[in-house]
Amino acid sequence: MSLSPDRIRQIQELVVGRARVAVPLSRYTSFRIGGPADLVVEPADAQGLAALLRYVDENRLSFLLLGAGTNVLFHDDGFRGVVIRTCSLGGFRVNENGFDYARVTVGAGTPLPYVVNQTARLGLDGMAQLWGIPGSFGGAVVTNAGAGGSCMGDLLIHVKLMTLSGAEISLDAGDLDSRYRRMKLPQSAAVLEGTVRLRRGDTDVINQAIEQARTRRRATQPINRPSAGCVFKNPSPDKPAGMLIDRLGFKGEGVGDAQVSELHANFIINRGRATAAQVLELIERIRSRVRSEEGIELELEVSVIGVEPDHA
Ligand SMILES: Cc1cc2nc3c(=O)[nH]c(=O)nc-3n(C[C@H](O)[C@H](O)[C@H](O)COP(=O)(O)OP(=O)(O)OC[C@H]3O[C@@H](n4cnc5c(N)ncnc54)[C@H](O)[C@@H]3O)c2cc1C
Known part of the structure; x- marks a missing residue:
């Protein structure tokens, strides 16, 4: 459920720090993918974070803590609730x-x-x-x-x-x-x-x-292309996910603008306008081939946020 304007106003009054409404999460992730969050808040300090956490807890609101967004894939519909960025909690x-x-x-x-x-x-x-x-x-x-x-x-x-x-x-x-x-x-x-x-x-x-x-x-690694790093965890040290995926010929394979990197098969890159749905389709293709041909169930390293559990 979306946050009501009243709730948004209360949070903006409560927390010292930047708060933005309906901002695309693609802005806050290295993948450059993700629809709008109802509210993105950057508490200025630990006190602000404490006030915000108490508020979301007391009002049973959905929230998500977000660092630099380099290990997440947000859904194209975004996030209903409060995304709490930690960027101001430095030191x-x-x-x-x-x-x-x-x-x-x-x-x-x-x-x-x-x-x-x-x-x-x-x-x-x-x-x-x-x-x-x-x-x-x-x-x-x-x-x-x-x-x-x-x-x-x-x-x-x-x-x-x-x-x-x-x-x-x-x-x-x-x-x-x-x-x-x-x-x-x-x-x-x-x-x-x-x-x-x-x-x-x-x-x-x-x-x-x-x-x-x-x-x-x-x-x-394709460090200059938008990605979220390695998509899958390595099933074991002698079976890195990238090697398994490469062996099945996935390098360069794409769905829309989501593409398996030519440099590292465990990276999916965003060639420009990739959507979360495209990335997830590619993930499913890879998982299903690795399952059927290697008998291995690949586990995601990237956190997929805002989608049904059977996709995550
Ligand atoms: C090009 C590239 C290379 C990478 N190489 C590596 C690598 O070699 N090794 C590796 O391990 N990872 C790698 N990664 C993945 C990623 O950078 C790491 O996992 C990183 O530590 C994630 O930090 P973040 O701040 O971006 O976390 P986010 O992506 O913002 O969040 C990750 C998870 O942590 C939670 N979270 C974040 N901050 C907090 C907090 N303060 N309190 C509670 N929960 C929090 C979020 O809710 C989310 O579930 C790479 C990513 C990219 C894009």
Whole structure:
């Protein structure tokens, strides 16, 4: 159900921060796909987020937390409810400087590429492999983002969350239960910030690792085309989804403007005017061939939002 004008006005009065009505979600995603959301709100700080979460909870409104939108596919009909963007919940501070390590606390809305570059500049080792992952820090925590054998779950020692009542709770690494591209967090909680523990290293060596990650990504991924990164999770380390899809000859196959990348078969790119329906049709084609010819059920890595569960 759409939000009524009254509700929209109440939220706009309640929350300090930008709030836009009926704005296309394609603007907020790296896929450049998605119909309008009733309301997109960017709380200016944690207090604003707390007020908004309490409001949506008390009034039983649908809501969605959105970081940089680099791992989502929104439906062409958009989202009925409130999309809460975390982009203003920034922050980056070194809060413990040990002899051979440091602890760095980062706000959910801070871009992950900034964190990778800043920690490298400070001679802190551990994040270079994550170079090129384009999301927010909070999104990286939730998706347990990773690359080149390193992932957020290995680095995090502490996460601060906000519950629907606006209360802040802290979880230590041991409570996080991180798995491949998944972090088990309390349902509906917003990630406010996270703390990583990084070793002191040699800046030149860290920069070399970044350079290698950059070269690898540029050679193997369509980083300049709109996409949401890898569409499917790898069924196992020795059976990457991209390899399975490539083997079945899908590279270059398209539905409308949605196309399997020629460079990396696990990426679907938007060649201009792709719709969510086209992407989903392509996803179904791939899944069904991989199922029938390889006997493997591919699981989505991208979060599909606003569609019936049998498509998601
Ligand atoms: C070109 C390209 C390359 C990529 N390469 C990689 C890669 O190598 N490795 C990898 O792991 N991923 C990769 N990705 C996917 C994506 O960048 C990561 O998953 C990223 O961490 C998502 O962050 P985000 O802020 O964009 O999250 P979003 O897409 O905004 O959200 C992802 C999910 O997290 C939830 N969420 C976001 N922020 C919060 C919050 N603060 N609190 C609670 N829930 C929240 C959302 O509701 C959603 O369910 C790539 C994507 C692209 C486009």
